[in-house]
Amino acid sequence: MNSPSPSIRVWAERLLAVEAANPSGPVAGPEVVRVCERLRVSLAQFVGADGFTALLRRALALARLEVPSLQSARITPAGRLEGIEEACDTGSDVEAAITITAHFLGLLVTFIGQSLARRLMRKAFPDTSEMTESEDF
Amino acid sequence: MSNEQNQRQDRVKIHQMPTGVPGLDEILGGGIPEYSFNIVAGAPGCGKTTLVHQFVFANASPERPALYFTILGEPAVKMLRYQQQFSFFDASKLESSIRFINLSQFVLEQDLGAVLEEIIKQVEAHGTRIVVVDSFRTILRKAEPGATEMELQGFVQRLALHLTSWQVTSFLVGEYIEAELRDNPVFTVADGLLWLFQSTERNSIVRKMQVMKLRGQESVPGLHTFRITQDGLQTFPRTFGLAQESGHAKGAHRVSIGIPDLDALMGGGIPDGSSLLVAGPSGSGKSIMASQFIGEGLLKGEPGVVAIFEELPAEFSRRAAQFGIDFDTPQKDGTLKVIYIRPLDLSVDETVYAIVGAVKEIDAKRVVIDSMVGFEMALAPDFRHEFRESLYRMIGALTRLGVTVLSTVEVEESFTSMGLSNFAISFLSDDIIRLRYVSINGQLRKMLMVVKMRGSAHSIDMWEYKITEKGLVIGEALRGYRGLTSGIPGPWPIASVDVDNEP
Numbered sequence: 001m002n003s004p005s006p007s008i009r010v011w012a013e014r015l016l017a018v019e020a021a022n023p024s025g026p027v028a029g030p031e032v033v034r035v036c037e038r039l040r041v042s043l044a045q046f047v048g049a050d051g052f053t054a055l056l057r058r059a060l061a062l063a064r065l066e067v068p069s070l071q072s073a074r075i076t077p078a079g080r081l082e083g084i085e086e087a088c089d090t091g092s093d094v095e096a097a098i099t100i101t102a103h104f105l106g107l108l109v110t111f112i113g114q115s116l117a118r119r120l121m122r123k124a125f126p127d128t129s130e131m132t133e134s135e136d137f
Numbered sequence: 138m139s140n141e142q143n144q145r146q147d148r149v150k151i152h153q154m155p156t157g158v159p160g161l162d163e164i165l166g167g168g169i170p171e172y173s174f175n176i177v178a179g180a181p182g183c184g185k186t187t188l189v190h191q192f193v194f195a196n197a198s199p200e201r202p203a204l205y206f207t208i209l210g211e212p213a214v215k216m217l218r219y220q221q222q223f224s225f226f227d228a229s230k231l232e233s234s235i236r237f238i239n240l241s242q243f244v245l246e247q248d249l250g251a252v253l254e255e256i257i258k259q260v261e262a263h264g265t266r267i268v269v270v271d272s273f274r275t276i277l278r279k280a281e282p283g284a285t286e287m288e289l290q291g292f293v294q295r296l297a298l299h300l301t302s303w304q305v306t307s308f309l310v311g312e313y314i315e316a317e318l319r320d321n322p323v324f325t326v327a328d329g330l331l332w333l334f335q336s337t338e339r340n341s342i343v344r345k346m347q348v349m350k351l352r353g354q355e356s357v358p359g360l361h362t363f364r365i366t367q368d369g370l371q372t373f374p375r376t377f378g379l380a381q382e383s384g385h386a387k388g389a390h391r392v393s394i395g396i397p398d399l400d401a402l403m404g405g406g407i408p409d410g411s412s413l414l415v416a417g418p419s420g421s422g423k424s425i426m427a428s429q430f431i432g433e434g435l436l437k438g439e440p441g442v443v444a445i446f447e448e449l450p451a452e453f454s455r456r457a458a459q460f461g462i463d464f465d466t467p468q469k470d471g472t473l474k475v476i477y478i479r480p481l482d483l484s485v486d487e488t489v490y491a492i493v494g495a496v497k498e499i500d501a502k503r504v505v506i507d508s509m510v511g512f513e514m515a516l517a518p519d520f521r522h523e524f525r526e527s528l529y530r531m532i533g534a535l536t537r538l539g540v541t542v543l544s545t546v547e548v549e550e551s552f553t554s555m556g557l558s559n560f561a562i563s564f565l566s567d568d569i570i571r572l573r574y575v576s577i578n579g580q581l582r583k584m585l586m587v588v589k590m591r592g593s594a595h596s597i598d599m600w601e602y603k604i605t606e607k608g609l610v611i612g613e614a615l616r617g618y619r620g621l622t623s624g625i626p627g628p629w630p631i632a633s634v635d636v637d638n639e640p
Contacts, residue, residue, distance in 0.1 A: 050295060054302030061261060110304070111172070113149025 003066065004102035008109065011121075012101035018127055030088065032097035036081040039104065042124035044079070053079035059104035067096045151353055154306060157195025157225060158188060160372035160490070164346075164361050166354040169329065172304055173352070174297040176273075176323060178313040179333030183344060184365050186216065187223065188333070189269050189308045191369045194225045196267055196306075197234040203267035204259055205237045208244050209275045213237040224368045236263060244276055249292045252276060257299050266305055273309035277323065290322030297326050318349070328352040334360070343484070346372065362484040373486035377493050377534040387411055387567075388592065392503070392541045394426065395433030398611035399570075402587050402596035407568060409502075411591065412532045412542040414565075417572030421583060422604045423545035425460060426570075427505040428453075429608045430543045431473065432462035439502035440472040442495045442540075444488065446511025450475040453507075460608040471499055478515060485516065485527030489534055496538055504535055508545040525565075532565050550574060550624065567591040572602075575615070575624050584615060 004012070019031040019038070027037045036056060044052045057075045064070045069087040073096075076082055087096035108117040121128065153168030162168045169175065169192065177185045197203035207213045217237070220226055231237075243255050260268060270276070277289060300307045309323065315332070324330055330350040336343050344363050348356040363372040388408030393400050400406040407413050415423045431441040445453050453475060454464040467473035474495040478488055496504060506512060513524050535542050544566070550573060569588040574581050585602045587595040598614035599621050618626035 048298075050298055051302065054299050057261075058302050058304065107302075107304075109149075111149070111301075113147060115147035116149070 004099075004106040008105050009098055009102045011105055012098050014128055015101055015105075015121075015125055016097055018125055030084060030093065030097065032084065032093075032100055033081050035097075035101055036079075036104075038124055040079045043120060046120060049079060053077065055107050056081065056104060059100055059107055062103040063096065063099040067092055067099050070096050070100070073100075153354070154192075154196055156188075157191040158370045158372055159368075160361075160363075160374050161188075161370070163374045163376060164348060164357045164372060165329075165351060166356045169306060170351075170353055171306055172301050173306055173328040174301055174326065175306075175308050175329035175331065176327045177308055177310050177331050177333070180314065180335060181312055183333040183335040184363070184370055185310045185312075185333055186211065186271055187220070187365060188331075188370050189271065189310055190220050190223070191225050192308065193235055193267060193269060194227055194230060197230055199234055201234075201266040202263055203235045203269070204263060204265045205235060206240050206256065206259075206268070206270045207237060208240045208270065208272060211271075213239055222367070249276070249288070253292060253296055253299075256296065257303075260300065260303055260305060265303070268300055268305050268307040269310065270308070271310040272312060273323070274311035274313065277311075286320075286322055290325065293323050293326045324350070333363075362486045364487065373484060373490045375486060375530065377486065377489050377530070387536065393433050393437075394543075395429035395431075396426070396609055396611065399426075399585075399609070402585075402598075402600065402611070403568065403570075403590055404593045404595045407541055407543075408591075408593060409541050410536050410539050411567035412536055412544065412565065413568040413570065415543060415545045415570045415572065416548050417545075418550040418574060419547055421572040421574065422602070422609045423547070423572060424453075424456070424507050425604060426609050427507050427543050427545055428457040428460065428462050428464075431503055431505055432457065432464075434503040435467050435472060438472075440474075440499040441467075441503040441505070442474045442476065442492060442499070442501045443505045443507065444476045444478065444492050444512075445507050446478065446515050447508060450477050460606065462608075474499055474501070485512075485524065485531055488512065488515075489531045492531075493534060493538065496535070496540055502540055504540045504542045506542065506544040508547055510547045529565050536567075573622075573624060575621060575626060577615075577618070577626060584621060585611070 015035050016031045019025065019034045025034055025038075027034050040049075040052050040056075047055065053075060056079055060070065060073060060075055060081070064073075067087065069090045069092045070084065072086040073081065073083045081100070084093065084096060087093045105117065105121075108120070112120075152171040153162075153165075154171055155168050156162055156165065177189055179185050193203045193205065205213075207216065217231075221228065238259055240252065240255060243252050247255075256268075256270070259265070297307075309327075311323070313321075313332075318324060327350065329348070329352065332347045332349050334345045334347070336345075344365065345360040346363055347360050348358075357374055357376055359375050361372050361374055363370050365371075387410040390409045391400070391404075391406030392409045393406045394403070394413075415426055417423050427443070431443055434441045443453065448456075454468070457464045464473055464475070468475060476491055476495055478491060492504060492506075495501065509528070516524065532542060532544075566589070568590045571586050571588050573584055575584045576582075583602050583604070584599050586599045587597075589595075596614075598616070600614050601612040603610050603612060615621055615626075617629055619629045620626045
């Protein structure tokens with residue numbers, strides 16, 4: 001699979017920025033973990049818990065090809081991202097976070113199209129609706 | 138842009154992968170949807186494994202690796218030994234693009250969950266994009282004694298979920314019978330379900346396939362014939378590769394049949410792009426007329442295709458030569474193709490595929506099918522009961538190509554009635570010429586009539602004709618007789634010689 005398009009990367013960066021601006025959320029940890037958790041809670045209703053886990057596993061596998069420091073990261077059977085400390089330690093945490101998130105969004109667009117993916121993102125991240133409404137992926 | 142256009146543009150585009158099976162992409166509506174989860178089902182020996190091998194060899198590459206899981210069925214060694222006899226088999230792809238993994242031990246020793254985990258592990262480890270499980274039925278057999286339907290469905294659903302999420306296009310191969318189609322969880326989960334059938338009737342084997350289900354795209358419904366040759370499966374879509382609308386206007390010009398006097402009787406010749414049926418008893422000159430039709434086209438630079446079923450191409454050419462028609466040179470030049478098909482287990486679709494292929498190859502303008510009786514005899518018995526329906530599709534397909542078709546049909550001569558054919562196929566033809574014997578003055582003479590010219594005026598007389606060294610030659614109108622159509626005419630009373638009032 002190709003790397004996510006620049007516009008999908010921008011989309012991922014904005015989701016991460018939203019989480020960074022909201023540190024008091026229900027889940028502790030790096031922004032990427034919180035983004036993944038917010039996506040899990042929102043998308044599991046639609047794609048099922050197993051469906052979300054499978055997609056996130058695939059996103060992580062693709063991200064590892066671009067960011068080697070993600071080797072120790074893993075997705076739990078419950079669909080949670082864990083073990084990204086190594087990426088944080090090597091200073092590649094920002095790139096790692098963007099890459100995983102962007103690959104996940106890229107997979108969503110690949111499977112269900114950008115229109116529907118955009119609607120699901122609006123539901124998970126209502127505060128990014130303006131961005132997802134106007135941009136083309 | 139309209140709202141509808143906007144919505145259409147917003148929809149996800151599903152990429153379609155070529156199957157590598159000639160004709161099958163058309164049947165599927167373009168190919169196999171990428172990332173789809175498909176079942177290939179059917180009884181043993183009907184070509185399931187060969188079909189998926191064709192797909193795998195057509196699509197696998199180092200960038201798009203394939204995993205072929207074998208389970209308890211045909212061992213991989215034997216499978217490879219036999220499959221490499223097919224022309225599509227490319228040994229250089231093994232290991233680099235296609236890996237075979239045997240899961241038999243897992244299936245024998247572990248539960249379904251472990252089998253699923255192993256498949257996922259292998260898929261993830263190899264960056265796999267294509268997966269085949271052959272035979273999937275074996276996995277389910279292992280589970281069947283204890284597993285509930287829900288457990289089976291859960292297993293299949295999880296497998297489909299993981300494979301699709303991993304952007305894998307997958308095929309599960311299984312031996313199923315049609316009765317299992319209802320309520321089977323495997324079929325519920327699948328995006329695509331391709332069913333292969335094989336039946337034996339008398340001495341022939343007939344193979345057909347049906348797309349029972351294919352999500353997201355419009356496949357061609359119904360049963361499609363296929364054959365397995367050294368090149369693997371070859372399918373013959375019911376649409377004959379002509380799904381698109383024809384751009385040819387029918388009847389814009391008249392096509393000479395090669396007998397000027399007969400052209401005149403037909404109102405100037407055969408309307409181009411139409412189909413003419415020449416019906417008559419044995420020896421009445423149908424094949425000669427067909428040869429003259431093709432010969433005339435060749436003289437005018439119009440390539441032709443002749444499908445013959447009752448004589449060999451050499452005999453056909455030799456007989457035409459007796460009437461001054463050279464078929465040898467145009468065959469060498471590539472402007473004439475004589476197709477001789479007589480395997481005795483033929484389907485109409487297969488024949489039309491050969492004819493359409495020849496028409497396209499030489500850009501033919503004229504086609505002869507000589508004869509319908511021979512054609513029917515060449516069909517497998519299973520296809521004969523649908524001969525009429527198949528002919529309807531065949532004539533439609535050929536005329537859609539813009540070619541003018543002349544078909545011959547032998548009718549059993551009766552001296553009490555005048556049939557047009559034994560197949561009730563005359564309705565298929567735009568135009569009909571009937572040849573028959575008549576008994577006049579103690580002689581068995583030949584008579585011709587133009588029975589039908591769709592949308593066009595034509596002679597309503599009955600004409601005597603002779604077969605000479607120049608071919609079929611039209612003589613005089615047979616007036617002054619009553620009961621000509623019965624073949625045993627008598628003279629009209631002198632006061633009422635008026636053919637328009639013949640009873």
